[in-house]
Amino acid sequence: MSADTAIHRRVALLRAGEDATLIARMASGWAVLGEQQFLRGYSLLLPDPVVDTLNDLQGIARLQLLSDVARLGDALLQVTGALRINYAIFGNLEPALHVHVAPRYADEDPSLRTAHPWSYDWNAAPRFDAARDAPLQEALRAALHNLAVAPVKCKVSEIG
Secondary structure, eight states, X not given: OOSOSHHHHHHHHHHTTOOTTEEEEOSSEEXXXXXXXXXXXXXXXXXXXXXXXXXXXOHHHHHHHHHHHHHHHHHHHHHHOOXXXXXEOOXXXXXXXXXXXXXXXXXXXXXXXXXXXXXXXXXXXXXXXXXXXXXXXXXXXXXXXXXXXXXXXXXXXXXX
C-alpha cells in the first residue's frame, strides 16, 4: 500500500486537527464534507487506519465501517431533507479505501436527477467553504450524536 495517496494525507491532517471539512470522528474513521460540494452535503468516510480496499478490512472492522457509513447517510437524510443517499466505493484514482456519500434531491436538474453523481461537473461545483458550511457540519455532527450506537461487537465466528 502506498502511504502517499490523497486519502492518507487527508487522514494525517484530520489526526492533526488541521482539516476544516471534519464532520465527526466515528468508530471506523473520519466523516468529512467533500472538498467539492456538487450536491449539498456530499461527504466521505475515510477509514482510520487507512487500508487499500474494503476487502482488506476483516470481521468487525468491516462491519463497523459499513455501519458508520449508513449512519452518516441517516444523518444526511435527517439534516438535508434529501430523497435518498448514494453510496460509492471505487479507489481507482486514489488507491485507498474511502466511501463517497452523496445526498440526492428532488430539485436536482432533471437531466442529472437519475444519473450517477459523477455526471455533475465537479470543476464547476462550489468548493467547501468553512463559513458557509459550518452550520451544515454542526447539524450533521448533532444528528450523528443523536443517532449514535454502540460500536459493533460480535465474535468473528458469528459473521463468517
